[in-house]
Amino acid sequence: MQPGLIPPANATFFGIPTIIFSWLIPLVGVAVFTYIIALRMAPLVRAAPDNRLDRIPQRIGNVLKIWLAQYRQPRYMVAGVVHIVIFAGFLILSIRSFSLVIIGISEDFVMPGFEGMIGHFYNYLKDYAATMVLIACGVAAYRRVVVKPERYAVPAKYGKEHTAEALIVLGLISTLMISESLFEASSVAADTHAGRPTEFLVPLSLVWLCKIALLPISVESLQRIHVASYYIHDVTFFFFLCFLPMGKHFHVITSLFNVFFMRIDRGSVKPVRHGIRDEDLDDLESFGVKKLEDFTWKHILDFYSCADCGRCSDNCPANTVGRPLSPRFISIKGRDLTFKNYPIYPYGRPFKKSEDLIGRTYEEDEIWSCTTCSACEQECPIGIEYIDKIVDLRRGMVDEGIVPQSLQKPLRALEKRGNPWGKMEKKRADWTKDLPEDIKIKDLDKDSAHDLYFVDSITSYDDRMQAIGQATATILSKAGSDFGILGKKEKDSGNEIRRFGEEMLFQIMKEMNTEAIINTGVQRIITADPHAYNVLKNEYNGLPPVEHISQFITRKIKSGDIALAGANGDGKVYTYHDPCYLGRHNDLYEDPRMAIDAIDGVKRVEMQRCRDRSFCCGGGGLMLFYEPEEEQRMGVLRVEMAAQAGANVIVTACPFCLVNIEDAVKVAGMEGKMEAIDLCELIVQHLK
């Protein structure tokens, strides 16, 4: 019986024992990789602190769900499945790849625990995995080159297409799969020639196909293929490892950590600086992010982790309407800057001096364009954060006085009068004057009550939105709630003040509202404004429980305190628009729908973009005052989406949504065809 092929550990190449390469390639590879990673760690070490080591079990849960189970990938079905295949293949093949490296030194090496049955089973699995990965690479390359999904395109202002890098990586992966298969197939083919018992190859796998292809080849050639494919695999493997941290494929390494450290809290923005209490904010020398290293280390890790998949920007309403913001490029530009300032070949000074980000890396309008709707964060498959970065950049701009004139006026008015229109405090409760006699609203400055209705600025002062206040009060009253309002003691809840970067003004509003609320001794806070709901619930401290009016309504319908009349064939088709601060920020999707559906015979349809993919109406709070550059209004697109769904009434549960959508109906010229109504108004219309 002829001996089998000479393994790479014993082979020679022009008289040189190839085992030298088996040692050299991994040693050089690991050394270079370690050096690169150490360099990549430098900006993280110099960045702002970030507290990401709390709630470990929940973080592990996120890793299992979002990283290991690739939970968010199938939101884009084809790309998602392709990615899952490659990802799973990588995990399976990682064991084989490490074994292979050692096999080049010690031919009989078997990964501990992979002897016997498990080893055989693993071999079948990894053979199919390699096959699937190769097919997935083919599909991915086809998508990149032929299908060219819109979201991969790079607008001219952001530089060149990223297709080349994607194709290089797909080529590297394919090379790994093929060389690994050839290495094994050549050995099996030679064994078959010699009539020795061979390793069983699973049918239709890549290695099985390779073996068939190699059978006609001479043993000498097989020997050459065997050794060559081994070293091709070895070199490719280590080249790939060192290539990953050079671009968007860094996510292959960082995504695990990025998901582990991802933000757990919802509905709140990060503190100005982790570890600094609100009371001590005055002592900080600088606020927000002005230079690269002002970002927290997690935010720089975000830059590293961005896989450039474009899902964030594909869902970003600002990007959709042509505002100068694309969340994807917040990450890509951040990453490019980090790479530039911390170069791999540091000639002279190792690290470049950091310059101001605004005006160089990011533009003012880009940063003001965000409505903080969270569609990007909801979509990102690896938990990259955008809102905190945007807010931090805005804090930096506010600190430097860089605030558009259109926002300066409402901010000043908020400071002076507690509302962005600068209306008189004493008129804050004027909306109650038009209510019928039997709807009693207590003034909590004088009386006490069980519930507080927190009205907030827009509902208090805007002529149209006052109707929401009246409807809310009517519902509370008819459902038997013992409630009152703060009246002139109420200040703007400050959700947007904080998100527009004026942290200290937010702190003032928060303190005044908190004191006013605590002094009333109420047991519960109810609001019909999701922005107020969000900030009171997630960013104020020490308050009684906060409820959105939709939760109150469903609760009271269940208890029988609210009875609704039927729709009576009103011929209307309703669709519910999820406000960002109820849905994505607070997971409140069901209550408003249940409230609408409680109207007997109501016809309700869903828009294609609903629930956590809801499309922002244009933004609330201070965003109403900002004058963005845009090609069209978000609200107009939203109204068109509703029409597409076959609806003629858009039900919202947020005064800002109502402002934007009512305006949009007019702009879109759809008056008479489409109407917008607040949930509370709809319920009052049907109160028995």
Added chain:
Amino acid sequence: MEILVCVKWVPDTAENEIEVNRDGSDIERDDLVYSVNEWDNYAVEEAIQICDKVGGNVTVVTVGDEETEEVLRREMAMGADNGLLLHDDAFDGSDGRGIATVLKAAVQKGQYDLILTGAQADDGAAQVGGMLAAMLDYPYASLVNKIEVDGDTLKVGREIEGGNQEMNAIAMPCVLSIQTGINEPRYVGIRGIRKVASVEIPQQGVDTLGIDAAMVGAIGARVKRLDYFVPDLGEGAEMLEGSNEEIIAKLIELLKAKGGLK
């Protein structure tokens, strides 16, 4: 360059509902909130930008009381280096000339190359800048919307009615009244205001300024307010009717007829 900017604390019409008090002598001031006079904000921003370019100091000055001092702090939060409060009971009731007299004394106490004022104040008569220049015998340009520093002289642009632009050379020291739109004033956040909250602001009065008390205040005023009232409403608004196109056509016609469009 040493720049003095004269600023005023005014009730902002956007944040107040201005009502005349019962005896018609003044507006109801109980529920008012005050702001920096809008034009003055542009003047201070311009002064800061000039000093950023050519070096120097910006001093902001106001005539008022301890409460009015807030206007100086706001402008110092914006970036002005020094504040100066001109406060004396004798100043109460001054007319424009009286205020200009007080400011003139303050200017002469310092060494200023350039004095800026807002073109006018929300509650004023646009007279102090010109009077101050005349009293100082300094060159004066009003409604300035552009300033270029050229050694000891300035090139100043003025917007002329009808949208034309005029450029002038003016020698320093001089007085300029600043029009809005000359720049984009920076935002002054709560943090900035707090940083200067405890800065000591020097005060000067009749004695330290060396002013004859009879020339200022109510005694020195040569213009006296007789009445203050809300004028009767004129003819009601005209509602245009018809389709959108018709309304637009009528509106254009009206605007042309009244000289709003050319």
